[in-house]
Amino acid sequence: MPPDPSASPSFTPAALTIVAAGAAVMAISIGVRATLGVFVLPLSMLHHWPVSTFSLALAVHNLLWGLVQPLVGGLADRHGARPVIVAGSLFYAGGLLLTAGGSDPAAAMLGAGLAVGLGLSAASFPVVLALVGRAVPADRRSLAMGLAIAGGSLGQVILPPLGGVLIEGQGVTVALVALAAITLAMAPLALLLTERRPADAAPLSAPTTDSVYAPLAAAWKSGAYRLVVIGFFACGFQLAFISIHLPGHLSLCGMPPGAGANALALMGLFNVAGCWICGSLGSRYSLPRLLAILYGLRAIAVAGFLAVPLSEASLIGFSALTGFTWLATVPLTSALIAHLFGPRDLGLLFGTAFLSHQLGSFLGVWAGGWAFDLTGSYQSVWAAAGALGLIAAILHAAISDRPVFTPRCRPPEPASNVLH
Template identity: 45%
Template sequence: MHQVLLCGALVVTLSMGIRHGFGLWLTPITMERGWTRETFAFAMAVQNLAWGVAGPVAGMLADRFGAFRVLAGGALLYALGLVLMALSPTGATFTASAGLLIGIAQSGTTYAVVYGIIGRQIDPARRSWAMGVAAAAGSFGQFLMVPVEQWLIASFGWQQALMLLGGAALVIAPLALGLREPVAPGGPARAQQSIGAALREAFGYRSFQWLMAGYFVCGFQVVFIGVHMPSYLKDHGLAPEVATTALALIGLFNVFGTYGAGVLGQRLAKRHILSTIYLLRSVAIVTFLAAPLTPASVYLFSAVMGVLWLSTVPPTNAVIAQIFGVQYLSMLGGFVFLSHQVGSFLGVWLGGRLYDATGSYDVVWWLAVALGVFAALANLPVREGPIARPVAQPA
C-alpha cells in the first residue's frame, strides 16, 4: 500500500505540478510571438479538451492492461509536447503541441489512471483517505512547481524553461514501475461485467449524470482561474510576483483541502461535501470581486480557493467506486473527467475570447459564480449506495 501511495503521489505531483504553472507562460509567449491572448487560451482549451477526450481511453487501457504502460507512454508524450511547445512558431503548431499532444499525455499521467490503481489496491475502508492523499500530492506539486517554473523562466527564458520541464516529465516513467499491478487484478471478477455493459449502466444512472454536471463546473472554474488570473492581476497593476505567490498559495492550501476532503469522505455524505465546496467557491469569487484588489486580498482569495480547488476530486472518484465498484474505475473516472475538461475548455477559451472582445474578465467571473451555485444544487440528489445489479452479467 505504501509503495502504491508514494509512487502515485509523486506521479501526480509532477504531472499536475507542471501543468499548474502554464498561466505563467501566457504573457511572455504572446508578447514574443505577437499572438493574442485568445491564441494562447485556445491552445490551453484544446489541451483540456484533449485530456478529457483521451481520458476514458487511457482509463480503459489501464483497466484492461495495467497502468504501467499507460503512465510510461504518457510521460514520453508529455516530454515531447513540452519541447515542441517551446519550438512552435505559429498558433496552429502551438495548439498541436501545447494543446493536443500535452492534453493526451496528461490523460495517461494524472488522476483517472492513478485512482484506478488506488481503488483496486487500497482497502475500501481507506479508499477515500488514500484518494485524498494522492490529490494532496497534486496540490503540493502546484505549490512546489509554480515558483520553480517562475524561476526557470526568469533564469533561462521561457523556451529553455519548457525544455527543462520536458526532462522533468520523463521522471514519471520510472515512478510508474512502482505502480505495476499483479497479473489480472481482481481475478475472476474481471469477467463479471463487459465494458459496454458498464458504460450503459453508468450513463443510464441519474447520479452519474449529476456527478458529470458538477465536474463540468469544477473544470470551468479552476482552469479559468489558473490560466487567466496572472494576466488579470497584471492588468490591474499588480506585480508578477503577486500572481506567482497566488498560484503557489492555491497549491499549498489545496494540500489541506484535498486531504481534508478525503478524510471527511470517510465520515460524511460525499454529496454534501461536494455541494458545500461548489457553493463556497461562488461565495469566495463574489467576495473577491467585491473587495478592493490588493496583494492581501489576492492572497486571501488564493488561500480560500486553494482549500476548495481540487477537493472535489477525492469525493467524486470515491462515489464512483462506491456506486459502480472498482473494475472499471479508471474508465468511468475518465468519462466524468471528460465532463470536467469540457468545462475547462470553455472556461479557459471564454476567458481569452471575452477578454479580447470586452477588454475585461468580468463576464467570465460572474459566469463562474452562477455555475458554482448550479453545481451545489446538482450534487444534492446523488445516491451514494452501490447500484443494484443482476446476479450475473455475461461478458
C-alpha cells in the same frame, strides 16, 4: 454513509507505496502542465508568434485531455495503469521536445497541443486515482485519494517557479528540454504502481463485457452518475477561469503586478491541506454532502470576492478559501464514483466525468476572454462561476451515497437511481 474507518486496519506498506508513487506521478504531470503557462510570453517573443498561437496549443491539449480520457481510463482498467502511464510519459516528453526544437506554430500545436494532451490523459488524475482506489479497502479509498492528490499538488507549487528560473537563466529551449527530462521520470515511477486489489474489487482477470464502454452505458442509466458528471463541469469551469483570468482581473482592479501569481501560489498551498483534510473526511462522512459543501463554499467565496471591496486582505481570504476547495473535489468525486459503482471500471467512469470537467475548463477560459473583449470586464463570468457553484452544490445534495451496483453484479433498474 461510508463505513467507519476505525473498523479496518491502516494502509499496508504496498498500498502506501502506490499512494506515494501515484502522488509523484501526478506532481510531475500536473506540475509541468501548470508550468507551461510561464512559457507563453517568452516562447511567443522568441519565435515572434502572436500570444494566441501558443495559447491555442495549450487550449487544445486541455480539450484533448478530456476527450480521450474515457478511452485511456478504460484501457488502464483492463490492462493496468503501468503501461498506460509509461506511454503517457513518452508522449508528454516527446511533445515538450517537439515544442523546444521547432520554430513553426505547427510544432507547438503538435507538441504542446496534441502530444502533451495525450500524455496528460495517460498520466494524471483519472488513471492514477483509479489505481489508488483499487489498492485500498473501500473505507480508506477517499483518504488514499486525498493523500495522492495532496502530494501531487506540490508539483504545482514547486515546478512553475523552477520553470521561471530555468527560462531566465538558460533560455526557453533548455527549460523545455529540462521539463521533458522531468516528465520521463514518470516511467520508472510507474513500475511501482502494481495492481493490488482489496476484497471489494474484482480482479483484472474477471470476466468483462465485450465493449470497453459497456460499464459506462450501464452507469449512465443512473441519475446519480449523471448528476456527478454535470456537477464536475462546474468545477472545471471555475478552476480554469480563475487560474487563467484572475491575474488579469486583478490588474484591471489596480492590484500590483505580482498579485495574481501570489494569489495562485497561495491557492496551491491551501489546496494541499484541502485535499488531505477532505480526503480524510470522505472516509467518515457522506461523499455527496461533502461535495455539496465544497461547491457551496466556492459559490460563497466568489460572491464575497465580488461583494467586498478588493484589498490585499480580501484577496488573501478569497485565495485561501478557494485554494482549500481547489482540487479537493477530485478525490471526493472519484471516491464517490467508486462507492456507487465499484472500483473496477473507475478509470472509465471517472474519465468520463473528467471529460465534463475539461469541457467546463475550455468554456471557462474561452468565456473569460470573450467577455473581456466584449465588455472590458470579467464580471459576468465571475457571476456565472458563482452561479455554477451553487447549482453544483444543489445537484450533489440530491445524490444518495447508497451504492447503485458493483462490478460483480448487474445494475438495477433505472428506477433505483439513488435520487431523493
